Amino acid sequence: xxxxxxxxxxxxxxxxxxxxxxxxxxxxxxxxxxxxxxxxxxxxxxxxxxxxxxxxxxxxxxxxxxxxxxxxxxxxxxxxxxxxxxxxxxxxxxxxxxxxxxxxxxxxxxxxxxxxxxxxxxxxxxxxxxxxxxxxxxxxxxxxxxxxxxxxxxxxxxxxxxxxxxxxxxxxxxxxxxxxxxxxxxxxxxxxxxxxxxxxxxxxxxxxxxxxxxxxxxxxxxxxxxxxxxxxxxxxxxxxxxxxxxxxxxxxxxxxxxxxxxxxxxxxxxxxxxxxxxxxxxxxxxxxxxxxxxxxxxxxxxxxxxxxxxxxxxxxxxxxxxxxxxxxxxxxxxxxxxxxxxxxxxxxxxxxxxxxxxxxxxxxxxxxxxxxxxxxxxxxxxxxxxxxxxxxxxxxxxxxxxxxxxxxxxxxxxxxxxxxxxxxxxxxxxxxxxxx
Numbered sequence: 001x002x003x004x005x006x007x008x009x010x011x012x013x014x015x016x017x018x019x020x021x022x023x024x025x026x027x028x029x030x031x032x033x034x035x036x037x038x039x040x041x042x043x044x045x046x047x048x049x050x051x052x053x054x055x056x057x058x059x060x061x062x063x064x065x066x067x068x069x070x071x072x073x074x075x076x077x078x079x080x081x082x083x084x085x086x087x088x089x090x091x092x093x094x095x096x097x098x099x100x101x102x103x104x105x106x107x108x109x110x111x112x113x114x115x116x117x118x119x120x121x122x123x124x125x126x127x128x129x130x131x132x133x134x135x136x137x138x139x140x141x142x143x144x145x146x147x148x149x150x151x152x153x154x155x156x157x158x159x160x161x162x163x164x165x166x167x168x169x170x171x172x173x174x175x176x177x178x179x180x181x182x183x184x185x186x187x188x189x190x191x192x193x194x195x196x197x198x199x200x201x202x203x204x205x206x207x208x209x210x211x212x213x214x215x216x217x218x219x220x221x222x223x224x225x226x227x228x229x230x231x232x233x234x235x236x237x238x239x240x241x242x243x244x245x246x247x248x249x250x251x252x253x254x255x256x257x258x259x260x261x262x263x264x265x266x267x268x269x270x271x272x273x274x275x276x277x278x279x280x281x282x283x284x285x286x287x288x289x290x291x292x293x294x295x296x297x298x299x300x301x302x303x304x305x306x307x308x309x310x311x312x313x314x315x316x317x318x319x320x321x322x323x324x325x326x327x328x329x330x331x332x333x334x335x336x337x338x339x340x341x342x343x344x345x346x347x348x349x350x351x352x353x354x355x356x357x358x359x360x361x362x363x364x365x366x367x368x369x370x371x372x373x374x375x376x377x378x379x380x381x382x383x384x385x386x387x388x389x390x391x392x393x394x395x396x397x398x399x400x401x402x403x404x405x406x407x408x409x410x411x412x413x414x415x416x417x418x419x420x421x422x423x424x425x426x427x428x429x430x431x432x433x434x435x436x
Contacts (some may be wrong), residue, residue, distance in 0.1 A: 056087050057088070078112040082119070086123065095127045105117060148215050254404055267333055274327045274328040277323055277362065278384040281307075284379075285378070288309060294380055325326070328342065349374060356436050368381065
């Protein structure tokens with residue numbers, strides 16, 4: 001029984017062949033085309049069977065005989081020729097055979113579906129490109145573009161003075177195209193890569209190059225490349241999701257002043273000017289060095305002079321040991337149990353809570369603290385200035401309040417929308433399978 005499946009396939013194919021040949025004899029017999037019921041259909045089914053068994057060129061021959069002998073409408077003939085051309089182009093790389101089928105649609109048939117006519121010209125251009133006839137391919141695409149203009153979506157007329165670049169007769173870059181692309185650039189890119197009077201001209205040249213590359217890729221049929229279609233699908237999903245979120249989340253969040261005031265009052269500790277200190281330090285290899293520096297300062301030596309003599313911090317020793325300003329951390333909007341106002345970065349040292357605590361424990365300018373040990377060594381710290389925390393007014397932080405409340409409301413609405421969609425579509429997630 002092991003060999004029964006292949007044998008069955010052979011028997012079925014021979015049966016289909018016999019039926020097809022019988023149909024063909026009826027179609028092409030001496031007495032002319034037969035109108036016996038089912039004769040056309042048997043040839044069509046035979047062509048389909050050949051195609052299913054990957055006998056593509058033989059299948060194309062049978063489809064051609066079916067089209068020529070049957071009384072199909074031009075529209076139906078065009079559809080079959082289009083599918084046959086696609087089969088020859090994609091499956092067996094028969095560029096000439098495919099081209100003949102695509103040209104037949106535009107040159108022989110009337111009342112053809114405009115979409116099929118447009119696509120047949122585009123695929124004819126692809127066949128010509130594969131045959132090394134780029135000029136003829138361009139003409140096919142020009143015809144396809146003209147067809148699209150006459151039968152496709154309504155296009156907004158463009159004044160000639162607003163056409164910044166034309167590529168043949170078919171594709172142009174308008175002022176609107178340029179402005180859209182230019183405005184998408186981040187400000188730093190416009191300043192660095194496209195600065196000055198020649199910047200926009202350079203950008204236009206790059207747009208033209210990109211358009212030329214894309215058109216050449218289309219003539220080669222690269223838009224159907226697996227990787228391209230995958231990435232286009234991902235991009236489409238991202239854009240669609242963004243549009244949905246804009247309509248269902250962002251546009252539905254309203255923030256009256258009363259809500260802003262209430263949010264502000266509930267998070268007063270977040271809207272503050274935090275306490276800050278400005279300090280200097282002397283870095284030494286051990287605690288003894290710090291104590292020696294402290295003795296000199298307490299005897300009257302200026303802190304800056306002692307820092308220059310004894311500090312091992314090459315970055316600050318010639319600037320009086322100044323580290324700069326240190327601000328305490330501000331409580332987040334969403335309270336957390338592990339928040340620590342001293343969990344901050346100290347310029348030149350990094351995060352060190354013991355050092356930050358020593359700095360903020362100082363009260364009077366000139367007061368010293370230390371030695372304080374860090375990974376760098378031992379520090380003698382001097383307070384230069386200290387600013388206490390200050391609660392800001394609502395007017396000072398209104399735009400910040402609005403931004404943070406909007407973010408919170410949108411997160412809540414987005415989570416609600418996800419839950420609704422997951423329930424509606426019976427979505428299930430299997431994170432444990434990521435470990436497989």
